[in-house]
Amino acid sequence: xxxxxxxxxxxxxxxxxxxxxxxxxxxxxxxxxxxxxxxxxxxxxxxxxxxxxxxxxxxxxxxxxxxxxxxxxxxxxxxxxxxxxxxxxxxxxxxxxxxxxxxxxxxxxxxxxxxxxxxxxxxxxxxxxxxxxxxxxxxxxxxxxxxxxxxxxxxxxxxxxxxxxxxxxxxxxxxxxxxxxxxxxxxxxxxxxxxxxxxxxxxxxxxxxxxxxxxxxxxxxxxxxxxxxxxxxxxxxxxxxxxxxxxxxxxxxxxxxxxxxxxxxxxxxxxxxxxxxxxxxxxxxxxxxxxxxxxxxxxxxxxxxxxxxxxxxxxxxxxxxxxxxxxxxxxxxxxxxxxxxxxxxxxxxxxxxxxxxxxxxxxxxxxxxxxxxxxxxxxxxxxxxxxxxxxxxxxxxxxxxxxxxxxxxxxxxxxxxxxxxxxxxxxxxxxxxxxxxxxxxxxxxxxxxxxxxxxxxxxxxxxxxxxxxxxxxxxxxxxxxxxxxxxxxxxx
Amino acid sequence: xxxxxxxxxxxxxxxxxxxxxxxxxxxxxxxxxxxxxxxxxxxxxxxxxxxxxxxxxxxxxxxxxxxxxxxxxxxxxxxxxxxxxxxxxxxxxxxxxxxxxxxxxxxxxxxxxxxxxxxxxxxxxxxxxxxxxxxxxxxxxxxxxxxxxxxxxxxxxxxxxxxxxxxxxxxxxxxxxxxxxxxxxxxxxxxxxxxxxxxxxxxxxxxxxxxxxxxxxxxxxxxxxxxxxxxxxxxxxxxxxxxxxxxxxxxxxxxxxxxxxxxxxxxxxxxxxxxxxxxxxxxxxxxxxxxxxxxxxxxxxxxxxxxxxxxxxxxxxxxxxxxxxxxxxxxxxxxxxxxxxxxxxxxxxxxxxxxxxxxxxxxxxxxxxxxxxxxxxxxxxxxxxxxxxxxxxxxxxxxxxxxxxxxxxxxxxxxxxxxxxxxxxxxxxxxxxxxxxxxxxxxxxxxxxxxxxxxxxxxxxxxxxxxxxxxxxxxxxxxxxxxxxxxxxxxx
Numbered sequence: 001x002x003x004x005x006x007x008x009x010x011x012x013x014x015x016x017x018x019x020x021x022x023x024x025x026x027x028x029x030x031x032x033x034x035x036x037x038x039x040x041x042x043x044x045x046x047x048x049x050x051x052x053x054x055x056x057x058x059x060x061x062x063x064x065x066x067x068x069x070x071x072x073x074x075x076x077x078x079x080x081x082x083x084x085x086x087x088x089x090x091x092x093x094x095x096x097x098x099x100x101x102x103x104x105x106x107x108x109x110x111x112x113x114x115x116x117x118x119x120x121x122x123x124x125x126x127x128x129x130x131x132x133x134x135x136x137x138x139x140x141x142x143x144x145x146x147x148x149x150x151x152x153x154x155x156x157x158x159x160x161x162x163x164x165x166x167x168x169x170x171x172x173x174x175x176x177x178x179x180x181x182x183x184x185x186x187x188x189x190x191x192x193x194x195x196x197x198x199x200x201x202x203x204x205x206x207x208x209x210x211x212x213x214x215x216x217x218x219x220x221x222x223x224x225x226x227x228x229x230x231x232x233x234x235x236x237x238x239x240x241x242x243x244x245x246x247x248x249x250x251x252x253x254x255x256x257x258x259x260x261x262x263x264x265x266x267x268x269x270x271x272x273x274x275x276x277x278x279x280x281x282x283x284x285x286x287x288x289x290x291x292x293x294x295x296x297x298x299x300x301x302x303x304x305x306x307x308x309x310x311x312x313x314x315x316x317x318x319x320x321x322x323x324x325x326x327x328x329x330x331x332x333x334x335x336x337x338x339x340x341x342x343x344x345x346x347x348x349x350x351x352x353x354x355x356x357x358x359x360x361x362x363x364x365x366x367x368x369x370x371x372x373x374x375x376x377x378x379x380x381x382x383x384x385x386x387x388x389x390x391x392x393x394x395x396x397x398x399x400x401x402x403x404x405x406x407x408x409x410x411x412x413x414x415x416x417x418x419x420x421x422x423x424x425x426x427x428x429x430x431x432x433x434x435x436x437x438x439x440x441x442x443x444x445x446x447x448x449x450x451x452x453x454x455x456x457x458x459x460x461x462x463x464x465x466x467x468x469x470x471x472x473x474x475x476x477x478x479x480x481x482x483x484x485x486x487x488x489x490x491x492x
Numbered sequence: 493x494x495x496x497x498x499x500x501x502x503x504x505x506x507x508x509x510x511x512x513x514x515x516x517x518x519x520x521x522x523x524x525x526x527x528x529x530x531x532x533x534x535x536x537x538x539x540x541x542x543x544x545x546x547x548x549x550x551x552x553x554x555x556x557x558x559x560x561x562x563x564x565x566x567x568x569x570x571x572x573x574x575x576x577x578x579x580x581x582x583x584x585x586x587x588x589x590x591x592x593x594x595x596x597x598x599x600x601x602x603x604x605x606x607x608x609x610x611x612x613x614x615x616x617x618x619x620x621x622x623x624x625x626x627x628x629x630x631x632x633x634x635x636x637x638x639x640x641x642x643x644x645x646x647x648x649x650x651x652x653x654x655x656x657x658x659x660x661x662x663x664x665x666x667x668x669x670x671x672x673x674x675x676x677x678x679x680x681x682x683x684x685x686x687x688x689x690x691x692x693x694x695x696x697x698x699x700x701x702x703x704x705x706x707x708x709x710x711x712x713x714x715x716x717x718x719x720x721x722x723x724x725x726x727x728x729x730x731x732x733x734x735x736x737x738x739x740x741x742x743x744x745x746x747x748x749x750x751x752x753x754x755x756x757x758x759x760x761x762x763x764x765x766x767x768x769x770x771x772x773x774x775x776x777x778x779x780x781x782x783x784x785x786x787x788x789x790x791x792x793x794x795x796x797x798x799x800x801x802x803x804x805x806x807x808x809x810x811x812x813x814x815x816x817x818x819x820x821x822x823x824x825x826x827x828x829x830x831x832x833x834x835x836x837x838x839x840x841x842x843x844x845x846x847x848x849x850x851x852x853x854x855x856x857x858x859x860x861x862x863x864x865x866x867x868x869x870x871x872x873x874x875x876x877x878x879x880x881x882x883x884x885x886x887x888x889x890x891x892x893x894x895x896x897x898x899x900x901x902x903x904x905x906x907x908x909x910x911x912x913x914x915x916x917x918x919x920x921x922x923x924x925x926x927x928x929x930x931x932x933x934x935x936x937x938x939x940x941x942x943x944x945x946x947x948x949x950x951x952x953x954x955x956x957x958x959x960x961x962x963x964x965x966x967x968x969x970x971x972x973x974x975x976x977x978x979x980x981x982x983x984x
Binding site: 027029030031034035036037038039042043045046062063064065066067068069070071072074075076079082086087088089090091092093094095096097098099105106107109118119120121128131132135141147151152154156168170343 | 519521522523526527528529530531534535537538554555556557558559560561562563564566567568571574578579580581582583584585586587588589590591597598599601610611612613620623624627633639643644646648660662835
């Protein structure tokens, strides 16, 4: 396997694809637009799942599971939602294959096994879930319902890219039901905050929290909150969304509850999700031309130990020290691999673990044993140093936090340097072209202007940041009045 | 909600369905044959997943994820496998819906969006996975591959029952690739042993390990090992299977590897799976006419505390004691819920937790506070006693193990009492009719006889037990020679 990657400068998009495949994260499959998530990539996703699942449960949510299929009549019940997803959905029409009598050994769809009603493979589960909630909710005592689902969904994307946009992807989708608008809005906000916390504390990916404009909202939502991250090529990536659905789904599926006061009202809803797309965000936030760079908190292997030896006797001596180190590191909760395979040379292993983003690499040779040292290499800075074996466990333990923080700081500095305020459309276009990143500009609040800017520049409004300053200004395109800046960017 | 269940004696099947729904485990959905797994049921499944996943990883397996869809050409590549699943598969034929111009607001399948090649929703993933392994395997150095996937699968079942047989279900499917037949056979056995260990140690469900006859084998397998459990109605339930696939899939997908010796050989394969069907086995092994009975190791709530009070002051006093108890129990790793809701009466709560199978219930009233006691009720034996508050934590801690063991022993006694050796076909039929359970009988080893017995009695050969005694005998139907007894039963 050739380990050298195309550099980011040469071809960013090619660099990304090569990295994903060569670092054993994922690959394309025989099924158009669907990927195989390989064990190493899946191990990172599992770490993400574990942390997110814990955060959901700590805020009172429970997991459940709803059907993969949505009967067409349910799918079309909430009109905007249906409109948003109808164009890209996989449809099951038959439930049997039969032998092709004209072509022995081949199977064909059995026309006698046509479904009475077509089934849509879920692109999202609001329809099937609200049709279920209808039976779960009678009175205010049944509320709130705080449910999450880990599942696969299918959206028939025409142009796909590993992790970033695939026809099938894995995600979690929370679906909650509330007695009041206020409570549903608070839930929408809470979950967006949880996503931000996860992105920053675990992925070491700084994000901006804000609201989507009407154009960019989830189909069927009244508000979409989001977290927006910035990739190294200056493009934004929407990393998570949380939707306030108002009473739209409750009305579409006739879900009412008896209030404490004896009335009958439609239920308020939210939904929120993050997906395997986060893997793309993680990769593109930190990685370099040598390969993946992983924050320690999400690294399946945090430390790798490579023995440098010529004789079996040397390997035995090194192994003794290495095995003790493995034990000590594990006691500290650090995941460590001792790679004593004799089928590969140390240089090959070094390159491999660099490619796979293992945060810390230790190399131990006969001279180290003599001197009581070990060579420690940091993946994020690509620096090496000899350290005393004595105390190396504490050093590594501290280094895990240090690396986690360093990655976040570096990404945050990059991101902050790439938020540019502009006050004219010429400036807008120039910054977008030469520098990229987020452009903070005044906008007149109309979809028309937003669409026009998109046509002219391919930049979209990523969000109206929650923490923006109120500020009178003139729309960068129309000159019409604006109350504050929004963030534009080209986006994944 | 009416809590009274139909009794098992009255109508076992109805009892089961009512229990599943009323205990909040699962319910039918709007999608034919597909279920909704409700939060309480899903929490049990999550506990199962956690333990199984740990056992898989401890034996060197890694998780990965493969596409939901199988292109028809891959699906039909392994002929026997295709034949086995073609009759009951969901087929995606289109990738878009469009507005029905004759019927405003309705959607129809867009005929312009017909797929060139139909996609089968995976009923099992051998085809898609072996098509992938083809690219992963070149030499003996790439072997073994030890991969597992947690996923949903779809088999278009005509008669469905919650958890036991549903069109969509959740499962794990292990798919391994090996250099030798011996190694693949050892893996097949190891995974069947892990399933048995899980069933007995966690589900408290005794199982018999054995091999399936050719008739009952997985489509495409050369050997199917299984674990067979016995339900309270005398019917057997296949709880897990592990397949030795020989080189069938390697041949169908042309997967060869360079041997150490410089040859080129087809790879050896196994696959193994357990599904949400285990939920059905768990329910039917232990539960009674009051509802679910859960072994402590899989109970989402192991202990529930119910306060008995009339005044707010009493509730405050009880809460103080209860909250301390909650803390102490959690320190011991016991999951506990203090149900201080004032919307429900104690009697309602008692019935609810009985229905949901919480292993231990504590009730604390004002008199208990005076006396320093607490009322402790065991779900499995339906017994109650007053115990000293002092030391109750240790008592409960010990009780968790005691209940776990008691459930296993009870189920094992029942199972052992329901293995009957018979030596004539009349006896066979009588035992099957009057007693049920496993019938240990001689069989001449032919599919013909097996089929005939099935036609005559609806009993099938559940397995050829691994631990059966070699014993010369005469087939119970034909009188032809047999080398040992096999186990027949009616089965789920």
